[in-house]
Amino acid sequence: xxxxxxxxxxxxxxxxxxxxxxxxxxxxxxxxxxxxxxxxxxxxxxxxxxxxxxxxxxxxxxxxxxxxxxxxxxxxxxxxxxxxxxxxxxxxxxxxxxxxxxxxxxxxxxxxxxxxxxxxxxxxxxxxxxxxxxxxxxxxxxxxxxxxxxxxxxxxxxxxxxxxxxxxxxxxxxxxxxxxxxxxxxxxxxxxxxxxxxxxxxxxxxxxxxxxxxxxxxxxxxxxxxxxxxxxxxxxxxxxxxxxxxxxxx
Amino acid sequence: xxxxxxxxxxxxxxxxxxxxxxxxxxxxxxxxxxxxxxxxxxxxxxxxxxxxxxxxxxxxxxxxxxxxxxxxxxxxxxxxxxxxxxxxxxxxxxxxxxxxxxxxxxxxxxxxxxxxxxxxxxxxxxxxxxxxxxxxxxxxxxxxxxxxxxxxxxxxxxxxxxxxxxxxxxxxxxxxxxxxxxxxxxxxxxxxxxxxxxxxxxxxxxxxxxxxxxxxxxxxxxxxxxxxxxxxxxxxxxxxxxxxxxxxxxxxxxxxxxxxx
Numbered sequence: 001x002x003x004x005x006x007x008x009x010x011x012x013x014x015x016x017x018x019x020x021x022x023x024x025x026x027x028x029x030x031x032x033x034x035x036x037x038x039x040x041x042x043x044x045x046x047x048x049x050x051x052x053x054x055x056x057x058x059x060x061x062x063x064x065x066x067x068x069x070x071x072x073x074x075x076x077x078x079x080x081x082x083x084x085x086x087x088x089x090x091x092x093x094x095x096x097x098x099x100x101x102x103x104x105x106x107x108x109x110x111x112x113x114x115x116x117x118x119x120x121x122x123x124x125x126x127x128x129x130x131x132x133x134x135x136x137x138x139x140x141x142x143x144x145x146x147x148x149x150x151x152x153x154x155x156x157x158x159x160x161x162x163x164x165x166x167x168x169x170x171x172x173x174x175x176x177x178x179x180x181x182x183x184x185x186x187x188x189x190x191x192x193x194x195x196x197x198x199x200x201x202x203x204x205x206x207x208x209x210x211x212x213x214x215x216x217x218x219x220x221x222x223x224x225x226x227x228x229x230x231x232x233x234x235x236x237x238x239x240x241x242x243x244x245x246x247x248x249x250x
Numbered sequence: 251x252x253x254x255x256x257x258x259x260x261x262x263x264x265x266x267x268x269x270x271x272x273x274x275x276x277x278x279x280x281x282x283x284x285x286x287x288x289x290x291x292x293x294x295x296x297x298x299x300x301x302x303x304x305x306x307x308x309x310x311x312x313x314x315x316x317x318x319x320x321x322x323x324x325x326x327x328x329x330x331x332x333x334x335x336x337x338x339x340x341x342x343x344x345x346x347x348x349x350x351x352x353x354x355x356x357x358x359x360x361x362x363x364x365x366x367x368x369x370x371x372x373x374x375x376x377x378x379x380x381x382x383x384x385x386x387x388x389x390x391x392x393x394x395x396x397x398x399x400x401x402x403x404x405x406x407x408x409x410x411x412x413x414x415x416x417x418x419x420x421x422x423x424x425x426x427x428x429x430x431x432x433x434x435x436x437x438x439x440x441x442x443x444x445x446x447x448x449x450x451x452x453x454x455x456x457x458x459x460x461x462x463x464x465x466x467x468x469x470x471x472x473x474x475x476x477x478x479x480x481x482x483x484x485x486x487x488x489x490x491x492x493x494x495x496x497x498x499x500x501x502x503x504x505x506x507x508x509x510x511x
Contacts, residue, residue, distance in 0.1 A: 012507075016251065017298070017318060019503065023253035023496045024292075024319035027260030029489045030267060031290040031322055040314070065299070065314040077478075078287060080330045107289050109328065112449035114429035119289055119326040136429055136452050137460030139350055153459055175314040179295045182325065211492055222499045229506045236510070 004235035033104030034207035259321030282366035283472035349462025351425030390421030
């Protein structure tokens with residue numbers, strides 16, 4: 001008898017989480033390089049007492065995972081020479097205090113010492129695995145499509161010099177990467193260099209959240225939640241009637 | 251119910267976004283103003299089922315776990331330092347900086363501040379000062395009898411004195427550059443202070459390697475682009491609305507729950 005209530009409850013718990021995921025997507029609508037997430041649900045079949053039992057098996061809802069939509073977000077032109085957008089696959093490599101992290105957030109800047117860092121001050125690594133530091137008289141930092149960084153020294157002719165190449169790496173399974181907050185991801189998979197890197201200077205990649213999809217999902221969750229509540233209500237009614245009628249006739 | 255607080259972080263972030271945009275629009279015609287942009291980051295994640303953990307004794311692993319994000323936060327509000335347009339004013343004491351560098355200004359406290367607003371004036375004693383009357387370093391005094399002032403692109407200040415054929419050199423303006431200009435601390439009045447993030451200033455002659463040049467009779471306008479700001483404003487406003495809809499939906503779900511018997 002309690003089964004109906006428990007099945008309804010499993011649905012409602014899953015919905016609550018799905019609502020949190022949708023809320024997080026919408027909250028990160030303007031977050032640089034954010035990738036939208038969606039829940040994956042699974043049927044959990046409860047075994048019955050014996051094979052010959054007349055009882056039907058019961059199905060509960062279980063949220064077993066999340067799917068990260070890795071489609072590109074839209075390119076937003078900022079005009080800032082240190083903003084880079086990664087088009088297509090690949091992640092920038094960042095050295096944090098906790099180890100190497102990966103990000104799609106290309107809002108880079110220089111710190112007081114002239115080192116190329118993320119907005120949290122963590123150094124961005126080149127394909128050689130080292131950070132880049134610019135000296136004070138270098139200007140016009142140019143980042144080419146493949147990540148090669150060139151600077152010029154004003155006043156001198158033929159002064160262009162290559163300063164390194166931004167590391168752009170990819171992984172066999174991008175779903176198996178852990179969100180680490182601050183637009184960073186971590187993984188234990190081996191890095192693979194991106195074959196045809198495409199970095200766009202002066203732009204950043206917006207979030208790939210599609211508001212219309214999130215809003216429809218949200219309405220869907222809301223109404224499904226209501227119907228699951230009706231189920232719990234109905235099961236409750238049945239029990240109430242059973243108690244009063246059986247008790248009344250006895 | 252997490253959705254409520256998650257949507258609240260979203261609304262707060264968009265509100266800040268609108269504030270930054272409105273400050274840009276308000277300063278659209280401020281001399282030397284550099285537009286700002288709010289940059290957001292995702293907040294912490296709650297791991298309900300960790301990615302990569304074992305899902306059996308035989309070593310199969312969870313390919314994609316359940317991580318509930320807890321919203322959004324402001325990563326930084328940074329200044330975009332690209333060059334503004336040049337506005338021809340014809341005023342002898344207006345100088346625009348083309349390229350990198352800041353004019354050095356001595357605050358009344360004796361501290362040095364830095365500015366790109368080149369709308370300079372003369373004080374009662376003939377000294378070159380900013381529009382607030384603060385001395386522009388290294389302190390140049392124009393003789394009172396001078397009839398004309400020339401500031402060349404290398405920052406040399408020359409005064410034409412009646413009765414003399416050649417203009418007289420009265421001083422040399424210099425520029426300060428920083429490793430990270432975005433790390434300067436804005437003080438209002440178009441002034442900036444040095445911080446640990448900006449690095450120490452390196453002072454040099456305009457036109458030398460790594461420094462911009464000066465342009466007399468021009469002012470650098472703000473680099474705010476009205477079209478960009480308005481489209482950013484629309485995006486921010488709609489995002490704010492959608493976050494508020496999430497709050498309404500989460501509220502409705504909770505009311506359904508509380509109406510259960």
